Amino acid sequence: MKIFTTLELAENPSNIQTLTFSMNDDFESQIEELESSDTSLMAEDCAENNSVLKTAVKYWLGYGLYYPNIEAIDQDLLQAKFPKIILLHQNDPNIEFFTQFGHVVFDFEQYQQSVMELVYFATDINYD
Template sequence: MILFTLKEHQSGPSEFIEMKINLKDDYEAQIAVLNCNDTVLIAESTSENNLVLELATRYWLSCGMYYPEYSKIDPNLLKVTCPKIVLLKKDDPSVDLFSQIGHVVFDEKEFREETFQMVYFPTLFGETND
């Protein structure tokens, strides 16, 4: 997983931080101490999607899912309203379903750029197409 966040400085502008989160470490402690309003957690593999959604729900984070399979994602986590970016292939049969719960992109470079932008503008990505 990768975590993007802003670190506030008393003496000047905020600093953008990108952290690689190792699942062998105490990742929950690392996440819990952050200012969650400015934090995005993204999956780097399909196996991390449910964990990323669970952590985003628990800590009020924005999140990015990496080529998720709709049938393998916990439906209760999908229902939670939080800003989500979803990386899919253009021919994925779940594009419409994921479009209802988040912002869908089709390119890894765009996925990274969009999740990066959620640090600064999370509300732009929190709207769903109801």
């Protein structure tokens, strides 16, 4: 799992800091320490999707889901109005379903870049 957040620098207005965590790490305490709405979460494994989803909704953050399984994902939380990027395979039968809730991409690099950019634009993105 990755956390992207803005880092204020003297020489630049801001830069994106990337923090990497495993499921066993206490990533929620790190999010609380950041106290920033300029933060987004990104799952890097299918097993991280529900944790990322729950944490993002709890802290009002944009997030990315990694090849989510429609039967395994908490669909009530998925419906919450938060900016989200969803990485799917191009032949995934649930593309239309996930498109209702967020921006669907098919390339890992685009996925990571899009989730990272949510730190700047999370409050401006509306997927209605």
